[in-house]
Amino acid sequence: MPVTVDLNTLNITTDEIAESIKVLLPEGCFFDDERIKFIRNFETIDLQAVPGSGKTTALLAKLLILEKRLPLKSNRGVLILSHTNTAIDEIKDKIGKYCPKLFSYPNFAGTVQSFVDQFLTIPCYNNLFKGKIQRIDNEIYEEQFEKNISYGAKTALHHKFQNNYSSFIKSIFVTNEIGLVDVFSFEEKIINKLSKETPTYKELISLKTQLIKKGFLNYNDAYAFGRIYLEKFPKIKEILQQRFQYIFIDEMQDLDSQQYELLETIFFNDGNSKSIFQRIGDKNQAIYSGEVHTDEIWKIREGEDKLLTINGSQRLNPLIAELVNCFAMYRDADFKVIGKNENCNLKPHLIVYDNSKIKSVIPKFSEIINNYILNNTFTITPKSKFKSIGWSKHTDEITKYKISDYCENFIVEKSITKIDFENLDSYLKKYDTEKKTLESIRKNILNAFIKILRFEDIYFTKKELLNFLNQNDDEQYQILKKNLYLWSIGIIRQNFNDVYDSIKRYIPQLLNIFGKTITSSRNFIYNTSQLIQIDESSMNIKENTINIHGFDIEIGTVHSAKGETHTATLYLETFYGNGNSNYESQRLAEQYKFVDFNKFDKKQHIQSTKMAYVGFSRPTHLLCVAVQRDRYESHLSDIDTNKWEIIYIT
Numbered sequence: 107m108p109v110t111v112d113l114n115t116l117n118i119t120t121d122e123i124a125e126s127i128k129v130l131l132p133e134g135c136f137f138d139d140e141r142i143k144f145i146r147n148f149e150t151i152d153l154q155a156v157p158g159s160g161k162t163t164a165l166l167a168k169l170l171i172l173e174k175r176l177p178l179k180s181n182r183g184v185l186i187l188s189h190t191n192t193a194i195d196e197i198k199d200k201i202g203k204y205c206p207k208l209f210s211y212p213n214f215a216g217t218v219q220s221f222v223d224q225f226l227t228i229p230c231y232n233n234l235f236k237g238k239i240q241r242i243d244n245e246i247y248e249e250q251f252e253k254n255i256s257y258g259a260k261t262a263l264h265h266k267f268q269n270n271y272s273s274f275i276k277s278i279f280v281t282n283e284i285g286l287v288d289v290f291s292f293e294e295k296i297i298n299k300l301s302k303e304t305p306t307y308k309e310l311i312s313l314k315t316q317l318i319k320k321g322f323l324n325y326n327d328a329y330a331f332g333r334i335y336l337e338k339f340p341k342i343k344e345i346l347q348q349r350f351q352y353i354f355i356d357e358m359q360d361l362d363s364q365q366y367e368l369l370e371t372i373f374f375n376d377g378n379s380k381s382i383f384q385r386i387g388d389k390n391q392a393i394y395s396g397e398v399h400t401d402e403i404w405k406i407r408e409g410e411d412k413l414l415t416i417n418g419s420q421r422l423n424p425l426i427a428e429l430v431n432c433f434a435m436y437r438d439a440d441f442k443v444i445g446k447n448e449n450c451n452l453k454p455h456l457i458v459y460d461n462s463k464i465k466s467v468i469p470k471f472s473e474i475i476n477n478y479i480l481n482n483t484f485t486i487t488p489k490s491k492f493k494s495i496g497w498s499k500h501t502d503e504i505t506k507y508k509i510s511d512y513c514e515n516f517i518v519e520k521s522i523t524k525i526d527f528e529n530l531d532s533y534l535k536k537y538d539t540e541k542k543t544l545e546s547i548r549k550n551i552l553n554a555f556i557k558i559l560r561f562e563d564i565y566f567t568k569k570e571l572l573n574f575l576n577q578n579d580d581e582q583y584q585i586l587k588k589n590l591y592l593w594s595i596g597i598i599r600q601n602f603n604d605v606y607d608s609i610k611r612y613i614p615q616l617l618n619i620f621g622k623t624i625t626s627s628r629n630f631i632y633n634t635s636q637l638i639q640i641d642e643s644s645m646n647i648k649e650n651t652i653n654i655h656g657f658d659i660e661i662g663t664v665h666s667a668k669g670e671t672h673t674a675t676l677y678l679e680t681f682y683g684n685g686n687s688n689y690e691s692q693r694l695a696e697q698y699k700f701v702d703f704n705k706f707d708k709k710q711h712i713q714s715t716k717m718a719y720v721g722f723s724r725p726t727h728l729l730c731v732a733v734q735r736d737r738y739e740s741h742l743s744d745i746d747t748n749k750w751e752i753i754y755i756t
């Protein structure tokens with residue numbers, strides 16, 4: 107018999123909760139009272155909880171239940187936001203097939219960036235310029251900037267900003283009232299030792315104006331237009347509140363300040379919003395985008411019942427949870443990471459290696475896992491994930507450890523995340539080898555074509571290009587489709603050179619459709635890439651994965667593991683920052699000894715503790731941490747062996 111509850115909870119029944127449990131949780135698991143309280147809550151609140159507490163899972167339960175109440179009255183919608191496309195894809199993967207309405211109009215599920223682009227930036231731009239934005243993309247923006255800046259200004263700016271050149275060119279914006287301004291503050295851009303009278307400063311104003319007018323925006327510009335839109339057309343706030351009745355943001359801690367302010371302004375509106383706005387995450391896990399947030403961006407709502415928490419981690423076992431607890435940066439009076447996963451009771455393992463044995467660390471991890479599989483401590487299922495993670499991908503000095511020192515095959519940019527390569531040849535080599543589908547090769551060839559077209563001042567997305575040909579030139583459309591198929595097959599069959607030659611022969615034909623010939627794209631088409639090796643055998647190897655004992659171990663950054671659940675995690679300590687004490691075991695030696703983090707005045711220690719907090723909190727069964735022997739002996743040798751298993755590689 108369904109039990110109904112009060113109106114604020116949308117009358118969610120226990121049967122509906124039970125149904126969501128069936129979809130989301132392993133056999134025998136359930137949602138306890140705290141989680142049910144959140145699932146049933148449809149008011150403006152924050153949910154803050156420790157890693158693996160099931161925040162995302164509880165949100166999914168709420169969404170599954172909401173699906174049954176769609177469409178909402180007055181055709182209002184549900185807005186689901188997260189930080190990365192991967193996070194949104196995971197939400198869709200898990201509940202998409204049960205929620206046909208939730209993922210279509212008038213609802214919207216996407217990244218914060220995509221929401222801002224679609225609902226603020228594009229309409230604002232159309233309104234102000236009556237034209238079309240070509241692209242909102244950092245890479246294409248930089249490409250256009252480089253193409254149009256004079257040699258003199260470029261040299262002066264490179265000299266001035268050196269490694270910060272790329273962030274500098276994305277930090278400028280132009281307003282009619284002031285001229286060159288900072289893209290975030292809208293205050294006049296003062297550049298040290300570059301007065302407003304210099305040709306370079308003047309060129310910056312005209313170049314930036316020109317790029318804006320042509321519709322080449324970077325991600326920061328998108329927020330600037332968002333802000334302008336709200337200022338010029340304040341009614342838009344109400345329109346968006348009316349459009350979306352419910353807003354859910356997962357991984358809230360990863361928002362940067364522009365995103366935070368914009369969403370607050372629209373959907374909280376100083377408490378006067380028509381929308382229900384729920385923010386879900388864990389402040390202690392704010393490590394997004396390489397820049398670890400050290401300031402507090404997420405201000406928790408004031409007032410009783412505005413903050414919900416759920417206690418206990420469903421992912422972590424009590425021994426791992428006790429360690430993770432020490433790395434938390436923000437802790438209220440009753441804060442504690444409590445491990446509720448009783449499936450496995452392994453202590454965290456410390457792998458202590460001699461310098462010369464650094465390459466044996468990941469194989470050792472594999473061996474440890476294998477032994478636990480052999481003695482049935484844990485079993486492999488299709489969902490099992492084993493991963494080695496570290497913070498630093500780059501260090502300036504070769505003596506300082508980064509992820510690739512542990513595994514020389516580690517590729518910093520995985521091809522699946524990078525769609526912009528050096529030259530045409532690299533597009534043909536670097537397709538998504540994990541999927542090994544014709545589709546991923548076809549996409550890459552099309553990406554190369556739209557880049558070539560861009561070089562020649564023709565701007566299309568892949569879809570737009572195909573639609574254009576389909577509608578305007580059926581013969582060429584059929585030729586391209588057939589070629590794409592043949593080239594993709596050719597690449598799969600490893601006929602790289604034939605395909606490469608055939609594509610080079612076809613390009614003039616493609617450009618000819620638009621009345622163009624090969625000019626600015628020449629180097630891109632004919633140069634061969636230095637960064638990649640043309641090695642036929644590499645095409646069948648899964649990138650950043652090794653397999654020693656019959657199961658895959660992924661290798662990645664701590665950032666890449668955010669939100670993930672692993673069966674076993676190996677945390678590789680790496681060098682980060684300037685000065686001394688740059689490794690986790692140096693900065694956080696006390697926390698390895700189960701002392702709560704307390705270096706609140708040290709920026710780099712704060713960064714390290716957040717990294718370790720995220721990284722150490724991934725596994726359900728086994729956590730291994732790799733520490734080089736000298737650092738172990740000078741910092742950690744007195745750690746409690748009742749709480750750690752120590753394994754030496756000498």
Ligand SMILES: Nc1ncnc2c1ncn2[C@@H]1O[C@H](COP(=O)(O)OP(=O)(O)OP(=O)(O)O)[C@@H](O)[C@H]1O
Pocket residue numbers: 130131132135136137138141155156157158159160161162163164388420421668669670671
């Ligand atoms: N009520 C539950 N009972 C048992 N297992 C659960 C429960 N809720 C979630 N889990 C499992 O716990 C793991 C972590 O869940 P989830 O990813 O939702 O946590 P999270 O709080 O969002 O994590 P993170 O803070 O790392 O983003 C998953 O494997 C999930 O299936």
